[in-house]
Amino acid sequence: MIESVGGRVVADRYVLADRLGSGGMGTVWRAWDHLLQRTVAVKELHAAGGGYEQQASMRRVLSEARAIARVTHAHVIDIYDLLEFDGGLWIVMELVPGGSLSERVRSSGLLSPVETARVGLEVLSALDAVHAAGALHRDVKPANVLLRADGSSVLTDFGIAALSGHTGLTGTGAVVGSPEYMAPERLRDQPVGPASDLFSLGVTLCFLASGQSPFARGDLTATSFAVAFEPPSVHVPGPLGDVIEQLLDKDPAKRPSSAQLADALQSIVDGAPQTVQATLRQSVRPPGANRRRTASAGASRRRTAITGAIAVAVLVAGAGVTASVVGDDSGPVSPEQTGQASTGAHTVSRVDAVMPVPGVQGRFWVFAGSEYMVVETGADPASARRVGGPSPIAQWRKTFGGLDSFTSGIDAVLPVPGDAHRFWVFSGDEYLLVHIAGDRSGKGRLQEPRPLTDWPSLRPFRTD
Structure with missing residues (x-):
């Protein structure tokens, strides 16, 4: 058992410290995760009623929280754990200390x-x-x-x-x-x-x-x-x-x-x-009609870059892509239009790497320059769409934070054979081994950057 100093211990793992807030639906605590040695936010949910009604409420919360936990996005709270304890339901989340x-x-x-x-x-x-x-x-x-x-x-x-x-x-x-x-x-x-x-x-x-x-x-x-x-x-x-x-x-x-x-x-x-x-107030136009571009250069640049990213993701998914690719909200876009796109302060001429989201069919992380986004593909090119981003690579599950080489651009991603949740990520003359658990509780890099010469499969290449 974990020894706590005056703090309540939840599930023999989370040591509650100070209360951050409370309302009709729950109380939020700052807590220490004894297993992973990190500070987290723990929300104790107040389910109304008892017996069957409370059990039904817990099932609804679990279902919704699991849906949110599957979302990978820089602006959505990270949910680390869901558990039933002491007759109640608890949600463990990242601690965001900046206030509301x-x-x-x-x-x-x-x-x-x-x-x-x-x-x-x-x-x-x-x-x-x-x-x-x-x-x-x-x-x-x-x-x-x-x-x-x-x-x-x-x-x-x-x-x-x-x-x-x-x-x-x-x-x-x-x-x-x-x-x-x-x-x-x-x-x-x-x-x-x-x-x-x-x-x-x-x-x-x-x-x-x-x-x-x-x-x-x-x-x-x-x-x-x-x-x-x-x-x-x-x-x-x-x-x-x-x-x-x-x-x-x-x-x-x-x-x-x-x-x-x-x-x-x-x-x-x-x-x-x-x-x-x-x-x-833009009206819906019939198929094939030319759509007027907005005067916003930033929005236009972003749509072009996203369309290019979706095209690559569709190819990886095995969907047949012809001369036109449908993006977020644009009409058909030719390969020439997706070949060169400016986003922010840099120019993106291609998508650098695509990485499948473990456990989510047809969803991919797409890396381009110093940014990434999440795209989702279906059975045909027209169903491809952006789900989240673009966001800085440094925010991607916080795996690459503090690593200048990787946050400035990722060159390639390879899945580790036999493990659907592990990937080699390459940038410049270094690589990382990362693990992305399906339940998001085991995310992060498993090692610090290593030189490419340490990766066994690259040894046949000449380095002189």
């Missing part, structure tokens, strides 16, 4: 439109990854977006709706979650989907830029009524206000799609806001 967005606004003031749009892009990319895994967040709000030391956003706290088993209202009429951030369809007990999370993101962006929720009315009943039936009070001028108002449409079908929202927010970040309204 709500705390950031309280301590440092409002975010600028560009800062707000940048946060919006990060949270949106996290939601895209969560939705692709078949899950919903259902409680997107500033308090559930944490900030890492580098200022990047991390979406957390996915347990609300799974724990309650309801989309918005309980059987007694009580509200589960934060009413002023809920989509109206949740309060009306109607079907919910990804557009519901985007509505909550719109409320979050409004708070970051104005310090006010567009539906806050002072009490629960008035606030819930405002969300469901009243127009929003958006006190955010300019293009960002236009984006927020579009997101807060009562009709989910009239809200911007994820791709449209990404283009609109990127336009604000890039300083090309004149295209925002046109992007949001």
